[in-house]
Amino acid sequence: xxxxxxxxxxxxxxxxxxxxxxxxxxxxxxxxxxxxxxxxxxxxxxxxxxxxxxxxxxxxxxxxxxxxxxxxxxxxxxxxxxxxxxxxxxxxxxxxxxxxxxxxxxxxxxxxxxxxxxxxxxxxxxxxxxxxxxxxxxxxxxxxxxxxxxxxxxxxxxxxxxxxxxxxxxxxxxxxxxxxxxxxxxxxxxxxxxxxxxxxxxxxxxxxxxxxxxxxxxxxxxxxxxxxxxxxxxxxxxxxxxxxxxxxxxxxxxxxxxxxxxxxxxxxxxxxxxxxxxxxxxxxxxxxxxxxxxxxxxxxxxxxxxxxxxxxxxxxxxxxxxxxxxxxxxxxxxxxxxxxxxxxxxxxxxxxxxxxxxxxxxxxxxxxxxxxxxxxxxxxxxxxxxxxxxxxxxxxxxxxxxxxxxxxxxxxxxxxxxxxxxxxxxxxxxxxxxxxxxxxxxxxxxxxxxxxxxxxxxxxxxxxxxxxxxxxxxxxxxxxxxxxxxxxxx
Numbered sequence: 312x313x314x315x316x317x318x319x320x321x322x323x324x325x326x327x328x329x330x331x332x333x334x335x336x337x338x339x340x341x342x343x344x345x346x347x348x349x350x351x352x353x354x355x356x357x358x359x360x361x362x363x364x365x366x367x368x369x370x371x372x373x374x375x376x377x378x379x380x381x382x383x384x385x386x387x388x389x390x391x392x393x394x395x396x397x398x399x400x401x402x403x404x405x406x407x408x409x410x411x412x413x414x415x416x417x418x419x420x421x422x423x424x425x426x427x428x429x430x431x432x433x434x435x436x437x438x439x440x441x442x443x444x445x446x447x448x449x450x451x452x453x454x455x456x457x458x459x460x461x462x463x464x465x466x467x468x469x470x471x472x473x474x475x476x477x478x479x480x481x482x483x484x485x486x487x488x489x490x491x492x493x494x495x496x497x498x499x500x501x502x503x504x505x506x507x508x509x510x511x512x513x514x515x516x517x518x519x520x521x522x523x524x525x526x527x528x529x530x531x532x533x534x535x536x537x538x539x540x541x542x543x544x545x546x547x548x549x550x551x552x553x554x555x556x557x558x559x560x561x562x563x564x565x566x567x568x569x570x571x572x573x574x575x576x577x578x579x580x581x582x583x584x585x586x587x588x589x590x591x592x593x594x595x596x597x598x599x600x601x602x603x604x605x606x607x608x609x610x611x612x613x614x615x616x617x618x619x620x621x622x623x624x625x626x627x628x629x630x631x632x633x634x635x636x637x638x639x640x641x642x643x644x645x646x647x648x649x650x651x652x653x654x655x656x657x658x659x660x661x662x663x664x665x666x667x668x669x670x671x672x673x674x675x676x677x678x679x680x681x682x683x684x685x686x687x688x689x690x691x692x693x694x695x696x697x698x699x700x701x702x703x704x705x706x707x708x709x710x711x712x713x714x715x716x717x718x719x720x721x722x723x724x725x726x727x728x729x730x731x732x733x734x735x736x737x738x739x740x741x742x743x744x745x746x747x748x749x750x751x752x753x754x755x756x757x758x759x760x761x762x763x764x765x766x767x768x769x770x771x772x773x774x775x776x777x778x779x780x781x782x783x784x785x786x787x788x789x790x791x792x793x794x795x796x797x798x799x800x801x
Contacts, residue, residue: 316352319624322598330398332408338393342597345376345388350599354582354644356388358403360747361424361718363414365643367582370589371573371661373748374716375582378402382459385748387784390549405450425723426742467554469792474500474527477544477560479534479671481508483519484694485566492562493523500558502529502546511568514591516619532556534671536780537563539800541675541689545793547785555789557796563690565672569665569698571609573753575706575761578639580715587616587662594623602658604628606648608636609662610701616662629654633663634704664701666756667692673778682736683777700770703760713761714754716747721761728765735759739776751778 324339331348338347345368348356355365357375366375368389379402380386388399404411416424434444475497478489486509489501501522505511508528509519522528534546544558571586573579583602587609593599606629607617617630629648637649639659647655676686709722719742727738735758738744744758745751755776763770 317600317602318350319594319598319600327393327395329393329396332400340393342393343389344378344380344391344393344399346593346597346599347393348388349593350597356582357401358413359580359715359718361416362419362421363403363411363416364580364715364718365582366580366715367644368589369584370586371571371584371753372580372715377748384456384458402456421720421722424718426719464788466788466791467552469554469557469789469796471557471559471796472500473559474498475561476500476564477502477558477562478564478566479503480566480568480696481505481510481528482512482566482568482694483509483517484696485564486520486522488564488566488693489526490520490523493525499526500529500560501526502532502534504531504533504549506530510592511588514588514595515616516622529556533783534558535783535785537671537675538780543797544671545780547783547789551786551789554792555785557793565690565692565696566694567668567696569667569695570753571661572664572666572701572703573661573757574608574633574636574704575711575713575721575757576636576638577708577710578641578645580712581639581641581645582643583641583645583658584639585658585660587612587660590660591616591619594620594625600625601660602645602656604656605658605660606631606650606654606656607660607662608633608648608650610664613662616660620660628656633661636704637707664703665695666700666753667696667698668752670752670778670782673775674780674782677777683779684774702770703757705764706761713757714742714744714747716749716754717743719744719754724758724761725765728762733762733766735762735773736776738762745776750782751776
């Protein structure tokens with residue numbers, strides 16, 4: 312593709328250039344690296360762990376946007392702004408990104424590399440042979456090399472914030488909840504990972520209420536964990552040079568909205584597949600189309616998302632019901648979609664069903680000793696976060712990946728169920744499902760839905776794997792800074 316082939320009219324920013332795998336590319340100031348690569352028509356940014364399937368910017372799987380930036384591994388390209396002259400490289404390939412022999416692992420039979428193969432009895436643990444085996448596995452898995460420029464990193468000092476009301480999420484419901492609390496004379500802190508109020512709602516063309524000036528807003532903060540039965544919450548700035556924040560609040564309100572759930576179909580991991588929130592942000596903020604020919608698949612919201620994308624000059628060629636989706640086809644990226652017949656497209660946008668990320672609720676209320684179970688939710692949910700869970704359509708393809716990062720297929724989980732293994736925590740540990748950088752989201756939701764369908768029950772009757780903090784990334788330096796503001800338990 313020609314440079315900037317997916318850039319839509321009206322894009323703004325100063326011209327920049329950077330290097331991707333040694334190739335010089337153009338970008339605009341304000342782009343993240345992942346956005347700039349997509350604007351240049353580059354979709355594949357990383358590979359899955361065992362079979363080296365391609366992954367890219369999706370808004371769903373973190374593994375798809377991890378790469379090496381100026382010698383530092385495992386940088387999230389969707390959160391890393393482009394800098395003039397920066398060098399970005401794929402990190403899980405050998406001997407080079409342009410000639411990657413590790414892709415030959417895609418030809419291996421799936422049963423050879425199912426969960427547990429790395430602990431073969433042919434290589435006794437503790438032996439010298441085992442050490443060589445571990446190094447080989449790390450190499451084949453594309454484990455990133457250490458940072459090439461080792462330097463001492465300063466520990467950013469953490470802060471402690473005490474407030475009566477902590478609202479997480481700045482959509483319409485979050486702003487309304489914050490305003491209501493402020494009008495009652497309470498101190499209110501509103502926190503979001505975004506750089507502005509109501510980003511997702513505004514990108515979707517929905518208005519948000521004006522915020523009460525008494526509400527204190529914190530931007531670019533990811534609340535990654537709830538501790539001590541929900542009495543302590545901790546957030547980390549996306550800018551890793553800033554220190555973490557420990558929150559103590561009388562009342563915590565979750566207004567985090569919902570995210571698109573991934574249908575259990577083959578090809579849902581392919582580069583070119585993304586959720587509606589990511590697609591709308593690309594087109595609205597950076598004037599980048601998800602693709603040249605886009606299919607929008609979802610529930611009742613699909614038509615609204617398609618209309619919004621079309622208004623932003625995106626070429627939407629199909630709007631379909633997710634219940635009729637059978638497969639997304641392609642080898643290295645999306646080539647077509649099978650939904651009431653085949654239709655060619657190079658991007659698929661999921662616009663429902665959706666699910667609530669209940670990590671913080673679980674962490675604040677979980678109970679148990681040997682295995683944590685869902686307990687009473689100590690937090691208040693508002694807006695779409697308070698809605699009942701939506702069910703996924705039943706799976707149509709045993710090759711569907713429940714966890715793309717670790718290449719865990721529905722067929723692999725099906726084999727464990729045939730052995731009588733039904734506990735999701737046990738299945739997680741046997742397959743490594745959800746144990747990659749996504750930390751279980753959305754993989755454990757997909758796993759729960761699939762097992763429920765297979766057993767003829769409902770997901771609510773199955774205990775989910777333990778959602779332990781930290782839910783999102785925090786650097787070692789940021790964590791170290793918390794020692795001065797968090798009292799250790801005696």
